[in-house]
Amino acid sequence: MQIENALFNWLWDYYMFWSILVSVLTFTWLYHHSFWYTSKDGEEFENPDMIEVGVFPKHNDDMRLEVAWTIAPFLLIVWLTYVSWAPLNSVWAAVDDVDAHGFECEDGFSSNNEMDSIGMITSECYHVIEITGKQWVWQFDCLELSADLCDTSSTTIDVYGTIPVLNLKEGETYLAIMTSEDVTHAPWFLELGMKEDVLYGQDTSLWLAIPEGTSDHVILCAEYCGDAHSVMAAVLDVHP
Ligand SMILES: [Cu+2]
Numbered sequence: 001m002q003i004e005n006a007l008f009n010w011l012w013d014y015y016m017f018w019s020i021l022v023s024v025l026t027f028t029w030l031y032h033h034s035f036w037y038t039s040k041d042g043e044e045f046e047n048p049d050m051i052e053v054g055v056f057p058k059h060n061d062d063m064r065l066e067v068a069w070t071i072a073p074f075l076l077i078v079w080l081t082y083v084s085w086a087p088l089n090s091v092w093a094a095v096d097d098v099d100a101h102g103f104e105c106e107d108g109f110s111s112n113n114e115m116d117s118i119g120m121i122t123s124e125c126y127h128v129i130e131i132t133g134k135q136w137v138w139q140f141d142c143l144e145l146s147a148d149l150c151d152t153s154s155t156t157i158d159v160y161g162t163i164p165v166l167n168l169k170e171g172e173t174y175l176a177i178m179t180s181e182d183v184t185h186a187p188w189f190l191e192l193g194m195k196e197d198v199l200y201g202q203d204t205s206l207w208l209a210i211p212e213g214t215s216d217h218v219i220l221c222a223e224y225c226g227d228a229h230s231v232m233a234a235v236l237d238v239h240p
Pocket of ligand 1: 133136184185186220221223224225229232
């Protein structure tokens with residue numbers, strides 16, 4: 001299965017772009033110089049680079065080049081680190097970061113999700129749900145939300161058996177308040193690219209901003225939690 005989160009796809013493409021560009025430059029330079037500065041058969045030179053055994057060829061040193069190829073990759077790495085903060089902020093925006101997802105929606109209000117050009121989703125308000133993990137099942141609680149916004153049921157899937165279904169609405173943003181009744185688990189919403197640990201005796205939270213066009217997908221447990229960890233699954237069912 002594939003992660004369809006637009007933001008992570010954008011970041012992947014962005015990193016691939018720079019990786020390929022740097023590779024092409026580096027290897028073109030390397031191979032060009034390797035073959036271009038090779039003597040031909042029969043040619044003889046009298047030590048053209050004036051190399052002496054055990055002596056660093058200082059006369060070939062170029063400080064500008066040294067500085068350039070130290071500073072340029074350093075700046076690129078700093079920049080790539082900086083842009084990778086955008087998804088981190090999207091995944092782990094503080095609950096009181098009203099710029100990201102506003103306040104909790106009042107009855108009858110919609111999040112009106114909007115996705116920008118790189119896939120960052122902002123919302124006018126969010127809905128609160130609860131997720132509890134225990135060996136080896138997920139429990140979803142829609143609290144006071146209407147059945148259109150959040151509902152639960154169950155389904156039977158090969159391998160996983162009968163597992164819970166969480167029904168959410170596309171274009172809405174949910175804040176899942178989560179805990180565990182025993183060991184550490186982590187719900188992993190495969191297609192949203194979102195996961196977060198749930199811990200015994202402690203609440204954690206996870207933003208579920210559902211873009212339009214999200215398809216139904218499996219939720220797995222991403223922290224090893226014992227015998228049936230691999231089948232600790234659920235389904236996210238998304239409707240318009
Ligand atoms: Cu688990």
